[in-house]
Amino acid sequence: MSTQINVMRYASPIGKLSLASIGCKLVxxxxxxxxxxxxxxxxxxxxxxxxxxxGAAPAPVIKWLDSYFEGVVGPLPMGSINMVGTAFQKLVWDALISIPSGQSLSYAGLADQLGNPKAVRAVARANALNPVSIIVPCHRVIGSNGTLTGYAGGLERKKWLLDHEATMLANAA
Structure with a gap:
């Protein structure tokens, strides 16, 4: 028996996004x-x-992306997302969600936050396997020295996302 996965394209200011859904959940x-x-x-x-x-993506995800790219920080549409991974990966992904918009954290800082300071490489690997970019903000994780490192979308996009979030916070103040 096969599983249907629908892929829709979303035009963002930094390139087209692929949104893949199974049933009514973004994966x-x-x-x-x-x-x-x-x-x-x-x-x-x-x-x-x-x-x-x-195919179509869940409406709450599209609404969130529209708002995000318009400069509005809204509640994450996690009820419309099914993130499949190991227990450790899910722990890291939950920690990513806790990094506030406009802020960043190092891989070592994320490992410390998880109570396992020696797990820096495992945290980096889980971050790299995040299946829901932007919404689960893996772009907010940076090198210990403050440099932009490792982003599947490319460092220019990572910089754009961080700058965009900083602007959103400045405009909200």
Whole structure:
């Protein structure tokens, strides 16, 4: 038996996004030029996927993305998202969600926050496997020396997202 996965494209200011959904839940959000990553990650979690282009994404996700790119920080649409991963990955992804918009944290800081300061590499790997980019803000994790490092969407996009969030906070003040 196969599982239907629908992929829709979303035009963002920093490139088209691929939003992949199974049923009424988003399972992956990434930049269109990372579709190989989308296929690799989702094929690990779901067997016998049947891919369909042009499907719809959950409305709360689209609404959140529209607001985010318009400069409005709103509550995350987590009820419309199904993130599949290990227990440790989910722990890291939950910690990413706790990093406030406009702020950043190092990989070491994230490992410390999780109570496991020696798990820096494992935290970095879980961060890299985040299937729901932007909404689960892996772009907020930076190097210990404050440099921008490791982002599947590219460092220019990471910088744009961090600058965008800083602007949103400044405008809200």
């Amino acid at each position: 992956h959000l990434d930049f269109e030029d990372n579709d190989d990553r989308l296929h690799t990650i989702q094929n690990r979690h779901f067997k016998n996927l049947e891919w369909e282009e042009g």
